[in-house]
Amino acid sequence: MSSPQPVRGTHDLLPEDFRLHAHVRDTARDIAACFGYGEMATPIFEFTEVFARTMGETSDVVSKEMYSFESRSGESMTLRPEYTAGICRSFISNGLQQNVPFKAFACGPMFRYERPQKGRQRQFHQIDLECIGAAEAKADIEVIAVAAAILQKLDVLKLCNLQINTLGDAESRDAYRTALVDYFNDHKDKLSEDSLARLGRNPLRILDSKDKGDQVLVADAPVFTDYLNAYSTDFFAEVLEGLTVHGIPYEVNRRLVRGLDYYTHTAFEFVTDALGAQGAVIAGGRYDGLIEMLGGKPTPGIGWAGGMERLCLLTETTPEEIRPIAVIPVGDAAEQVTTKLAHELRLQGIAIEMAFKGNPGKRMKRANKLNAKAAILIGEDEMARDACTFRNLDAGTQEEIPLADLSAKIADLG
């Protein structure tokens, strides 16, 4: 193997791929802006603590998927595996309690040491939306509405299905967790190996087990709704009602739980069956305890993250490349004139293709390959008259026009 390969689980985004990538990102950013979410960015790496403390030491991400390293100063750093913790850290660091609700959009690369598959990479990209400092169910509704709007705009909402559940507040969740652990402890011998491990790490996950034996046990397990206190029940009802008002279809999935420790109340996922085992396209929830875990004042928050690669896989249409106009010198004497003209047009914001070499025939071929709208040819004849030959490459027609009329001519092309 003589040619260098990219690191496992990483991918190059060539210009063709990047157009789609940028389209997804821009669409998300524009819609987020309409809802009042301004774009921000946080560093790609943080102190390991930021992720370890918030996501939970026992979570898969923290226990085996982080790219951590020791800096020269001896501190443990980690390439971010998600955006939420970093943004919350930033919220605290910058004293943004003054600005609540703090509504932010972000996107960028994330890193997780996982086994690569389609729609799952070690370096991948997420779009992310956070609303910090709002305890109202209206915030949950808005955040989900933004996600739905983005999927709608990308024309992939039809491939997705919104699953939603509540994990209740800390009190409800702890009570339920205790009941669940007690129940499964009594039936330990019947649990699958996977679920036995889950019992220690994240017992709620057992509810979602695909193992047939587990499912039998789950059927008789304590039911979450019995443990939700009045506040949690009412809160969830309000969220669902809001979704209905927005015309966003959903499906309550009582087995939907989250892998990360910081989630409370609303948990949701836009899932698809078009990507094999990687069903989650946009997923998130409420994290009322997170800011406090990071050392801030108790502050509620809700947000989501979306996988850009997965969104790109679902999106069928790649936007067209900008169609340039080719400037073609005919003969060496015209080089200077065309170079200057190309530069002036580019400064006007017009996409100009001008090859570095080649006779007019080659340059025309190249213009055609690049899907140019038109070609501007200038040789000695045209120079003598301060004119150019303007060829419409779609129509196949051409005419000589004064250089002074060129800008108007180009504008006419649209």
Added chain:
RNA sequence: GCGAAUGUAGCUCAGUUGGUUAGAGCGCCUGACUGUGACUCAGGAGGUCGCCGGUUCGAUCCCGGUCAUUCGCCCCA
């Protein structure tokens, strides 16, 4: 981390029951056409058949390992 499949030109894929110079289409380059693209025609470049080892007179083909991708599990965006 576990199980399975796949790996031949830039791309999509043929192929050899193991035999000497490994093919096609598309793409790329050159020319016919040194002031005009799409069509056509004629040439050309590009492969240690993923990598390492084994069996064999001989391996792209069989066997083992390894790496990568894909699928399922786990988990997640």
